[in-house]
Amino acid sequence: MSPLPPPDPFNALVEALDLPPRGDGPLSGARFTVKDNIDLAGHRTSYGSPAWRDAHPAPVHNALCVDQLLAAGARCVGKAIADEFTYSLDGESQFFGTPRNARAPDRIPGGSSSGSAASVANGLADFSIGTDSGGSVRVPASLCGIWGMRPSLHRISEAGVLPFMPSVSTVGILAAGLPLLESVARVLLRSGTRPAPSRRRLLVLSDAVELAAPAVQTQVRAALDDIARRTGLVAEPIRFAQLIGEDRPLSDCNLKALRDLQTAEVQSTIGNWIETARPELGTTFSLAYGNVLRFDRIAALESLKRCERLFEQINAALPAGTIICFPTTPCIAPPKGSLRTLEAVTAFYDPTMTLTAFSGVARLPEISAPLLTVEGCPVGLSFAAGHYQDEALLQALSEFLRPQDR
Amino acid sequence: MSPLPPPDPFNALVEALDLPPRGDGPLSGARFTVKDNIDLAGHRTSYGSPAWRDAHPAPVHNALCVDQLLAAGARCVGKAIADEFTYSLDGESQFFGTPRNARAPDRIPGGSSSGSAASVANGLADFSIGTDSGGSVRVPASLCGIWGMRPSLHRISEAGVLPFMPSVSTVGILAAGLPLLESVARVLLRSGTRPAPSRRRLLVLSDAVELAAPAVQTQVRAALDDIARRTGLVAEPIRFAQLIGEDRPLSDCNLKALRDLQTAEVQSTIGNWIETARPELGTTFSLAYGNVLRFDRIAALESLKRCERLFEQINAALPAGTIICFPTTPCIAPPKGSLRTLEAVTAFYDPTMTLTAFSGVARLPEISAPLLTVEGCPVGLSFAAGHYQDEALLQALSEFLRPQDR
Known part of the structure; x- marks a missing residue:
């Protein structure tokens, strides 16, 4: 066993971990964190919500993308803080706190992959995996000054990733540098030979x-x-x-198209759970969720066509x-x-x-x-x-x- | 209220329903059934498993694809029998029985969308929606003598559809005829103008x-x-x-590629649930699940690349x-x-x-x-x-x- 990593002074992590690699490969030596809506075997997945965490047992398997990274030589050093139900772009969690924006400590880190971005920007990890539905990887990457990639929809396996917006949500990557981002992406995307440079x-x-x-x-x-x-x-x-x-x-991409698809799909995932389980909700999330609750999914079908x-x-x-x-x-x-x-x-x-x-x-x-x-x-x-x-x-x-x- | 539909002598349905259309459209007048892993508001979704059904409350929203069909003028006439956890191609459910193969009553209907196929082939419905991971729409369509379509991966929204194999499972359509199959598909796929006929x-x-x-x-x-x-x-x-x-x-498509991806992803979805909830499992499913349980997902990563x-x-x-x-x-x-x-x-x-x-x-x-x-x-x-x-x-x-x- 390696020694446990040091405690986290940056409030990026729900939990520091030390999951050793399961093989040698292109990511050998790299340390990564995992957003807390992606399964780590034996650890409860909170989805950014203590109520969700307490209502669901710990998974017995890592998410498949986590196993891909471990098999490629990377070491998992922590479970990273996420905004409540990943439904936010700001990264101020009333349950888990605000991960530190390394380059602008008095400013928000962005969310919902807030702890993922902060763990990389503060040097706790070399890269992190998160999810992106409306910007949840790209926005914290932008605001914290690191690299962030939202790959093509569904190109990375979502087995063991909590479903949020099935037609929109995608596993993404945050990294300290482009060469590492590319290496991680090629592992998760199962890329073949490098494409020949072409006229651009x-x-x-x-x-x-x-x-x-x-x-x-x-x-x-x-x-x-x-x-x-x-x-x-x-x-x-x-x-x-x-x-x-x-x-x-x-603005049509958002207001007349994607936002309605997102809201309709959230009703079917966490909406169904909240309406039947009646969990405690955070203040910020409750405000956003009010709009989800009142949303007319039949009227929104035109947006799906758009x-x-x-x-x-x-x-x-x-x-x-x-x-x-x-x-x-x-x-x-x-x-x-x-x-x-x-x-x-x-x-x-x-x-x-x-x-x-x-x-x-x-x-x-x-x-x-x-x-x-x-x-x-x-x-x-x-x-x-x-x-x-x-x-x-x-x-x-x-x-x-x-x-x-x- | 319309009168309730007649009882089902073909054992295709978990429950006969009469959900009226939510609008007029290209599917006006058509009756459909819904595989029992796709949410219908107010009705528990069983996933083909009484244990799953009893452990999960009824959803408050229809799956988005169901709402698309109702809004396009179709009427939902039933919740259709599915094989346990949709993990079968044969359609002989020890919990819900074997839906009747209309054209070969002494033979299996095929599965896992067994009730979907039987409801259409026996004339209870004009079309049905199911899901297909390893053939669960195409196989019962073939064996019952009706039309079946597995669309391009993830082109139909899976909001409100129970996640099974996130990189593989897809909502599909069974129908009595091609014109209706095309109309249903164009609604669910949100198709635009018809493509110009081209050289083929x-x-x-x-x-x-x-x-x-x-x-x-x-x-x-x-x-x-x-x-x-x-x-x-x-x-x-x-x-x-x-x-x-x-x-x-x-055979490499199956044995050296897709089957390993399927098994790894099943571990992350129903595998996690079964290992923590310890539900009663059917005999046939238990045999198949034994292989899932013993499966080495790290060794399978080469198959994901293939x-x-x-x-x-x-x-x-x-x-x-x-x-x-x-x-x-x-x-x-x-x-x-x-x-x-x-x-x-x-x-x-x-x-x-x-x-x-x-x-x-x-x-x-x-x-x-x-x-x-x-x-x-x-x-x-x-x-x-x-x-x-x-x-x-x-x-x-x-x-x-x-x-x-x-």
């Missing part, structure tokens, strides 16, 4: 850039100028309406070799405790979810790269590719970026 | 045909000759090794416009009560799962058409297309087949 096209989604704070916009332009200068690849601005060939705003059309339209515009770029979040992390009014919540969530819904509705792989800094705080720059183009996206990024940025 | 290529998977009983092979040839005579489209025989560009047998390669290889050979054809099952339904010895079980399951694993591992849409008859009993002829080519496959079939065969 880089688009930048203008409407998404314009949603961001002016200082973020300036940083996006500087990052793209740098890529152009070093690689010769000039980012072509494109508007959402032009991309999909229909006069619709980018999700399919947007999937088709966006992917038609992203053939192999085309990458599209936009800020992961519109702003740096809000201060801790600031998301207490409806106005503050709306100001943070609405533009953020407009950005994250783009890849969500189109089932794209998206990688948030920690390339931007505003007021000393990190913001991610996201790169996305067509559905199932995960490996090509990873390879493109390793070619685009300076070694010190990877 | 029809392949026939030689290894799959050779696995079938000689009389089935003769019938397959006759059906393909008929298509060629009427449409000019001549089926081109192709061997599996030639299709994927690697010298491997068709699944990805087979997905890529098979789909590379099936571009838009290419359809591949093979018998759904190698034989007609075995006699009731005949699957009691290991020898009999192996003789039925091994070739059947070799056939069903092809689309399973490649995430293809597959439609079993009730076109073959051997010894007076039905066998399905399956047509599959590339991943996400569901609508094109439906359209191709409506062009291939004689009006009286649709």
Whole structure:
């Protein structure tokens, strides 16, 4: 037995662990944490909710993705804090506390994979696995200044991962650097041979850039100028309406499509459980859940159709070799405790979810790269590719970026 | 309130129901049943297991796919019998009985969507929704002589559907005729405009045909000759090794790939529940579950990689416009009560799962058409297309087949 890891001064973990590797492989030597909605054998999975944890026995098997990582040589060092039922983007859990944002300790870490991001950003782990339905991997990666990947929908096995939004939720990866992110992704995605480098096209989604704070916009332009200068690849601005060939705003991905699918599916998973088990709920979650409870799923079926059309339209515009770029979040992390009014919540969530819904509705792989800094705080720059183009996206990024940025 | 439907003399239903439509639409006037692992609000979902049913409260929401059907004008007339935990292909439930195979009453109906198939084949319903992980929609459709579709993996929402094998299980459709199957599929898949007819290529998977009983092979040839005579489209025989560009047998899809993924994922879903809840299990299920319990998921990770390669290889050979054809099952339904010895079980399951694993591992849409008859009993002829080519496959079939065969 290795000695137990030191206690966690960053409040990233529900529990420090030391699960040794089950083999040698591409991840030998790497330490990882696991979001607390992904099963670890013999440990209760809380889903961010003490009530859920206490109502469900510990699983006897690790989630399959955890076993893939252990077999590839990685060591699991902890179960990471998650927001209640993973239904939040802020990372302030009233049950488990707020994991520390390493680069901006007075600000929120982002959620719901808050402990995953904090464990990596604070150096407790080299990478973490989380889940992403509306941005729960990408947003904390952006706000904490680390790498985050939401792969193509369902490409990573969800066996042993609590079901949340079955048509939306996806296992994702947070990592300290791009080479490790790529190694972990290739294990979990069971990637074959590396794709041959091909001629590429880089688009930048203008409407998404314009949603961001002016200082973020300036940083996006500087990052793209740098890529152009070093690689010769000039980012072509494109508007959402032009991309999909229909006069619709980018916000439709969220408000007229993905959000309704998300709400309808949450009713069927945790909604059914809450209505029958009547557990204690946190204040923040209760507010959000009120909208779930009142939601008319029959009226929402039109939005489900729009999700399919947007999937088709966006992917038609992203053939192999085309990458599209936009800020992961519109702003740096809000201060801790600031998301207490409806106005503050709306100001943070609405533009953020407009950005994250783009890849969500189109089932794209998206990688948030920690390339931007505003007021000393990190913001991610996201790169996305067509559905199932995960490996090509990873390879493109390793070619685009300076070694010190990877 | 409409009058309650008549009692069920065919043992297809757990419960007769009468849930009225929630709107007018393309399914107005059609009656459907719902496999008992798909939620109906206010009714306990048994998953084919009385122990599961008694341990879980009734859901408060219908599964999203049920609501899609009600909103499109269909009427739900019953909850249909499923095999225990949906982990069977035979349809002989020791808890709920054996639904009647309408065209071969002394033979099994096939499973696990046994009651779904029997409710349609016996005329209690016009269509049914079930789930398919290793053939649970396609096999009963084949053995009962009705239409069955396993769509592309995860294209239908699984919100409110009990998770079984998250990387494999898919909601599917059973129907009395092709036009209705297509209408139901277009509602659940949220299909857009109909694809334009295009030049087509029809392949026939030689290894799959050779696995079938000689009389089935003769019938397959006759059906393909008929298509060629009427449409000019001549089926081109192709061997599996030639299709994927690697010298491997068709059985690899099952034995060296999908089956291990299935077993590993079952451990994480019902395996965790059984090991902690210790429910009463049926005899047949217990035998199968013994293998699950002893299964080494770490050793199986190589098979997960093979699944990805087979997905890529098979789909590379099936571009838009290419359809591949093979018998759904190698034989007609075995006699009731005949699957009691290991020898009999192996003789039925091994070739059947070799056939069903092809689309399973490649995430293809597959439609079993009730076109073959051997010894007076039905066998399905399956047509599959590339991943996400569901609508094109439906359209191709409506062009291939004689009006009286649709």
